[in-house]
Every structure is written in structure tokens, then in C-alpha cells.
Amino acid sequence: MFVDSHCHINFPELIADIDGVIARMSDSQVEKALCVSVNINTLPEIVKLANTYNNIYASAGVHPTEKLTSNPSTDYLCELSAQNKIIAIGETGLDYFRTEGSMDWQQERFRRHIRCAKEVNKPLIIHTREAREDTIRIMKEEKADNVGGVMHCFTETWDMARAAIDMGFMISFSGIVTFKNATEVKSVAAKIPLDNMLIETDSPYLAPVPYRGKTNEPSFVKYVAEEIAKLRKVDVGNIARVTTNNFHKLFRV
Ligand SMILES: [Zn+2]
Ligand SMILES: [Zn+2]
Incomplete structure (x- = not known):
């Protein structure tokens, strides 16, 4: 069973055929999926999905690339995250x-998410791209290790993986690990401790080989697992088993 x-x-790419998406999950032995929030406006859709389907879970948060106008207070984030089946705070980062321009507001929004996660005691889903030093620095300054979480769709260096693991974070690999030219991601996936590993699709984007370029969906997460198994020479x-256990442990489901 995969998660x-x-x-x-x-x-839109997936909601149009949501019953098909859910059916193909069970055909592919994908037992659960975490539907991650990117803004406040669409959060009700996610909560509705989680309330409709037993095996769908939700998070509350605002993606780092969302506009400045979407900058909820820590209190408001906490209030939103109290809804049924919301098991994490993010994606943030x-x-x-x-x-482009000043990154101050992005950093401030990241800090608010970390403070909320600590307050409600739910793990963080962190998105980081070309911001390694600031991401780790803010995680340290805000004591994100008190609550933990996951560095999602990991595409960074071994040093960054190490720094996140040292703070008790998990590292999640997406379909990128199946891409031929993703040498660094492959090498991180081959050597991080299995206790710190999760897998994901980030669908509808980043479909793994052999579906690269197509619309991605949760049932494809098995291709991510297969590639990692090949890299580590394990079954x-x-x-x-390990990534499913890690998911249950981190998100307490
Ligand atoms: Zn992301
Ligand atoms: Zn995402």
C-alpha cells in the first residue's frame, strides 16, 4: 500500500474526474492522499473533498508564490486549521x-505558518526553491523543529536534506526522481535515512516516467516508489511500507 x-x-485537471481519480488510487494500491492547500479561497473545496472521501486528508496554508494580498494572520490560520481532517499546515515556505522583488512578505508569511503549526501542534509542509539558506535560517529562528514536518517535492542539495533531517523533518520525493537528468535528487533519495522519507505526486504536475508531460494523479505515486527502490536496491x-508508516507517524492518522 502506498500513500x-x-x-x-x-x-481543475483532476476535480473534473474525481471519482475516476479515487477509483484509480485503489486500483493502484494507493490507500491515502493528502490534498494540500495553496490559498485560502480554495480551502473549502479541499475540506469538502476530505469530508466526501474517507481516504483524502487536507492541509491549510498559502503557497509562497501566492500574492501578497493573501497573507492571513497566525490566528486566522490556526482558526482555519481547526476544521475536520486538516492534518497539516502548508504548503508554506x-x-x-x-x-520577483522583495522577499520580505514571503518570509513573514512563512513565519506565520510556522507559528501557527506550533500553536495547533500540526506538522508543516514546506516548499522551498532557490531559497535554501533563508528557508533553513527561518526554520531555525522560528524553532520549526518543535513541530516538524516535511520538505516536499525535494530538489535541493544533500546538505539541505541533512539540515532538515537534523531538525526532525522528513524529505518527500516526487516524480522528479524518475527524470533522467535529476542526478542530485536521485543521489539524495539513495542515501537519506528511510525513517525520514515520504513519497508524493504533487499532481496534477510533474508526472513521473512513463507518464512524464501528462496530467499526474495520486495513483502514479507507485512509480516514484519503484524508482527509489531501484536506486536503493531494495524491494x-x-x-x-516505510513511507506509509512515516506518513502515519508524521501526520498522526
Ligand atoms: Zn510546492
Ligand atoms: Zn504542491
């Missing part, structure tokens, strides 16, 4: 690749 620790099945059942 997709990060997807966006409320996005820093994305300097897709942002795919082993990766499935």
Missing part, C-alpha cells in the same frame, strides 16, 4: 525562483 503525501486533486514493497 501520496502531497497532491492537488482539487485543481520560500520560492525565490518564481518571485518496492519495502519503500511502500
Whole structure:
């Protein structure tokens, strides 16, 4: 049994055929999926999905590339996260690749999410891109290790993986690990402690090989597990079991 620790099945590409998406999950032995929030406006859709389908869970948060106008207070985030089946805070973090100008407001929003996570005692889902030093620095300054969480869709260096693991965080790999040119991601996936590993699709984006370029969906998470199993020379059942246990442990489901 697999778990997709990060997807966006409320996005138009997937919601249009949601019953098919859910059916193909069970055909592919994907027992659960965490539908991750990117803004406040669409949070009700996610909560509705989680309330409709037993095996769908939700998070509350605002993606780093969302506009400045969407900057909920720590208190408001905490209030939102009290809804049924919300098991995590995020996705939050820093994305300097897709942002121009001052990063101050992005950093401030990241800090608010960490404070909320600590207050409600729910793990963080962290998105980081071209912002390694600031991400780790803010995690340390805000004592994110008090609550833990996951560095999702990991594409950074071994040093960053190490720093996150030292703070008790998990590292989640997406379909990128199946891409031929993803040498660094493959090497991190081959050597991090299995106790710190999760797998995800980040669907509808980043479909793994052999579906690269197509619409991604939670049932494809098994290809991520298969690639990691190959890299580590272990059975795919082993990766499935460990990452599923890690998911249950981290998100307490
Ligand atoms: Zn992300
Ligand atoms: Zn995402």
C-alpha cells in the first residue's frame, strides 16, 4: 500500500474526474492522499473533498508564490486549521525562483505558518526553491523543529536534506526522481535515512516516467516508489511500507 503525501486533486485537471481519480488510487494500491492547500479561497473545496472521501486528508496554508494580498494572520490560520481532517499546515515556505522583488512578505508569511503549526501542534509542509539558506535560517529562528514536518517535492542539495533531517523533518520525493537528468535528487533519495522519507505526486504536475508531460494523479505515486527502490536496491514493497508508516507517524492518522 502506498500513500501520496502531497497532491492537488482539487485543481481543475483532476476535480473534473474525481471519482475516476479515487477509483484509480485503489486500483493502484494507493490507500491515502493528502490534498494540500495553496490559498485560502480554495480551502473549502479541499475540506469538502476530505469530508466526501474517507481516504483524502487536507492541509491549510498559502503557497509562497501566492500574492501578497493573501497573507492571513497566525490566528486566522490556526482558526482555519481547526476544521475536520486538516492534518497539516502548508504548503508554506520560500520560492525565490518564481518571485520577483522583495522577499520580505514571503518570509513573514512563512513565519506565520510556522507559528501557527506550533500553536495547533500540526506538522508543516514546506516548499522551498532557490531559497535554501533563508528557508533553513527561518526554520531555525522560528524553532520549526518543535513541530516538524516535511520538505516536499525535494530538489535541493544533500546538505539541505541533512539540515532538515537534523531538525526532525522528513524529505518527500516526487516524480522528479524518475527524470533522467535529476542526478542530485536521485543521489539524495539513495542515501537519506528511510525513517525520514515520504513519497508524493504533487499532481496534477510533474508526472513521473512513463507518464512524464501528462496530467499526474495520486495513483502514479507507485512509480516514484519503484524508482527509489531501484536506486536503493531494495524491494518496492519495502519503500511502500516505510513511507506509509512515516506518513502515519508524521501526520498522526
Ligand atoms: Zn510546492
Ligand atoms: Zn504542491
